[in-house]
Amino acid sequence: MLYRSGRTCWKRFATVLLPAVAAAAALGIGMAQGALAASFFISDQKFQLAxxxxxxxxxxIYPVVDVTRSGTxxxxxxxxxxHADVKRLCVSAVIPIPVLGPYTLMLTSSDxxxxxxxxxxxxxxxxxADQVNSRDIDLGVAAGAIRKGPINPGDRNSRFFDPNVFASQVNAAVLTNVRVISVASTAGTLSVPGFDLQIEQGSHQCF
Known part of the structure; x- marks a missing residue:
């Protein structure tokens, strides 16, 4: 199945996320119990991945609610x-440093x-993404019934994970010229050839 798109739209997820957000607020978040979507508190900052x-x-592909250390x-x-193969990875985050101002932390891989x-x-x-090519895609599968791809164990055990919510699964997909705004990322294994980590004054993000 082929998608030709300049932007992947997540608007349909907004409606399915609202009940989870409302439930979380009603439960008072329960941060002392560590009810986290990704098994850890996320920071208050977003980062870019390209x-x-x-x-x-x-x-x-499934929706969930992450929680910051401050309870947001x-x-x-x-x-x-x-499994994922990535060509020319770039990860960047702008870090505000008192007195010195913003600095950019950037990780890149071999070209x-x-x-x-x-x-x-x-x-x-x-x-x-400029284009997404996918094979054997299921749209509208219940999150708890996903079998083709993984569910983060921390998400599955989170009170903010709804196993009946709208989700999708794909046997294989290729995305080109990918630009992601992320709040967290985890991997079981990660091999980065040509690993290069730099910190530079100012804002110099991946895109």
Whole structure:
């Protein structure tokens, strides 16, 4: 199945996230019990993730609510991959430093070699790609019934995970010129050839 799009739209997830947000507020969040979507408190900052090409096998897409250490609820869409190959990875975050001002922390990979990850989860608030090619996609599957792709164990055990909510799964997908705004990312294994981590004064993000 082929999508030709400049932007992947997550508007349909807004309606399914509202009940989860309302339930979380009614429960008073319960932060002392560590009820977290990704098994940890996320920071109050978002970061950028960019790649020339992202190829995934066993892909899941489902909504959940992450929680910051200060107790803020952050609705996200989780992209899960059993296995992912990434060309020209870039990850950047602007960090405000008292007195000195903003600094950008940037991680990049080799231009020639491929980053490989297993059990990769990216908690996103925005995803853009010039094109997405996918194979054997199921739209509207219940999140708790996803079988083709992974569910983060921390999400599955979270009070903010609804197993009956709208989700999707794909046997394989390839995204080109990917631009993601993320609040958290985890991986079971991650191999980054040409690993380069830099911090530079000012704002110099991936895109």
């Amino acid at each position: 790649a020339d090409r992202l190829a995934g096998r066993g892909v899941s 609820l952050v609705p996200v869409v989780v992209l899960g991959f059993n 020639q070699q491929t980053v490989e990850a297993s059990n990769l989860f990216i908690d996103t608030t925005s995803v853009r």
